[in-house]
Amino acid sequence: MTTIALQVNRRAVELSAEPRTSLADFVRDKLDLTGTHLGCEHGVCGACTVLLDGVPARSCITYAVACAGADITTIEGLDEDEVTTELRAAFTREHALQCGYCTPGMLVSARDLVLRLPDADERRIRVGLSGNLCRCTGYVGIVRAVQSVIEARRARNIAPLADGGRTSLGPAGSGRATFSGDEPRPARQVPVPASDGAAPARISDFIPATVLDQSFTLPHAPTKVFAMFDDIAGIASCLPGVSLTAPPTPERVEGMISVRLGPIAASFEGAARVERDPATRSGRIVGVGTDQRSHSATQGEVRYRLLPLEGGAATAVELSIGYTLTGMLAQVGRPGLVRDLAKRLVAEFAGNLDRHMSGAPSGQVAAAELSGWSIVSDILRARLARMFGRVFTGKGGAE
Structure with missing residues (x-):
């Protein structure tokens, strides 16, 4: 088992998990955040999408240990988020949900589009949501809901964020977690020998897998x-x-x-x-x-x-x-x-x-x-x- 320290929905979390535990299983089983849904478990359907350091990521194919030191936001952590609140109202208004299984991941991806796109371009919205599958609605209501939120925010002179706030290249969460400013957040794990082969000064207890x-x-x-x-x-x-x-x-x-x-x-x-x-x-x-x-x-x-x-x-x-x-x-x-x-x-x-x-x-x-x-x-x-x-x-x- 490995001790994983990270932020989940603005709360510090430090728990043990097996190295092969996915981030989706970690938040669902360890933290009871079951709003993150599991569908294909191959990173295809998008039902498991969460924010990893502010960037949408497939939690079913992301190892929890790889997220040590990062900020994770699940759908539960977006309850007070302004954009998500507008999207929820638009989804209801445009009949953009039916069974609701895909909706948490769909909202996370839609929020990213609202933040990034300069205007309510239907084609770009459909491309942006192509990684989130819905087998109920036919996507028409979903696209209209996202369009309406983008149009309303741009009408209020809320400008898009360049690249949705991304500040570096690489996979979601790759070295972007910070305490404040440019100070990196250290990943706290069970001590192992340093990469240069030096033996560790202190050897801690652990729970064997x-x-x-x-x-x-x-x-x-x-x-x-x-x-x-x-x-x-x-x-x-x-x-x-x-x-x-x-x-x-x-x-x-x-x-x-x-x-x-x-x-x-x-x-x-x-x-x-x-x-x-x-x-x-x-x-x-x-x-x-x-x-x-x-x-x-x-x-x-x-x-x-x-x-x-x-x-x-x-x-x-x-x-x-x-x-x-x-x-x-x-x-x-x-x-x-x-x-x-x-x-x-x-x-x-x-x-x-x-x-x-x-x-x-x-x-x-x-x-x-x-x-x-x-x-x-x-x-x-x-x-x-x-x-x-x-x-x-x-x-x-x-x-």
């Missing part, structure tokens, strides 16, 4: 395993693809994890905060990292707990792995693939850890960069085994 539970058993006493978890350099040497970039401390570690899956390669560099509770033999590691090549970022949290087995001669290690992935690599981070990958990584980590604690030479323990083919082949073998197992079980039952 995905949580996976894993466990494994080690033939060593819990006290010995817990002491091993205190050896950060030793633990790092057992983790596939992990390398340290700075000397670790008991509370902090900086490093990198490299992953390669076929043609996809990523190296996440960042830092993690380490917490331990000797009384319960448990701990937590919270980290952030970025891959400069793909411009992807991740936040991760690993919680572990050690439980005695076989009268204390062995240890059950219970893991809870939570993460949030943003950027290009999020497109391939499917839950099924991630679960299979996590299972494989935990198995390799457990094997390396056992060998390390058993005194195996360090050359046999150090983990190389992850092999995409070996991971994929193991996943395919496991899935084929499950598939044929179901087939043969079904045949056996039929006989």
Whole structure:
């Protein structure tokens, strides 16, 4: 989850949302502003149109995280707006609405035309409203309503605004949000490493978008395993693809994890905060990292707990792995693939850890960069085994 700070209808809002949450879902589900309607959800019908930094934008294809620091105005925020008030009266007078589903987005787009057009040119109005679809009215009343408002305002010597008040090129909301004057509004998000790869000084808690539970058993006493978890350099040497970039401390570690899956390669560099509770033999590691090549970022949290087995001669290690992935690599981070990958990584980590604690030479323990083919082949073998197992079980039952 990502914390998004922005202005909605002149009110400061700071809420968490998944990176893939659209602005339309954000204002409807998080803020209960259901005047923004969802139609096609492909940016075609215009029912979801809102003002993003004063410019009409399709909220169904705009990510909420991309609007951090911006000013959003939904139809509810135009209740006291002079132009919208005139348009509402004109829509009623010209019978410009029927079922009303398209009307909120239609009013937002019509308001922009009233502000921009120098005169009530029917052709330009129809072109300007062509991105807002109505399946009831036939548009005649809508066009007449917009024309009447433009004519009335120009008759009152209210001049059009050049480009509707737009002051810069680029997509709606691209760098136009300001506190006052030319002072930019900073976007407040969950801290991630800086773009130059520097590790963040402070690592904040977060709510993972995905949580996976894993466990494994080690033939060593819990006290010995817990002491091993205190050896950060030793633990790092057992983790596939992990390398340290700075000397670790008991509370902090900086490093990198490299992953390669076929043609996809990523190296996440960042830092993690380490917490331990000797009384319960448990701990937590919270980290952030970025891959400069793909411009992807991740936040991760690993919680572990050690439980005695076989009268204390062995240890059950219970893991809870939570993460949030943003950027290009999020497109391939499917839950099924991630679960299979996590299972494989935990198995390799457990094997390396056992060998390390058993005194195996360090050359046999150090983990190389992850092999995409070996991971994929193991996943395919496991899935084929499950598939044929179901087939043969079904045949056996039929006989």
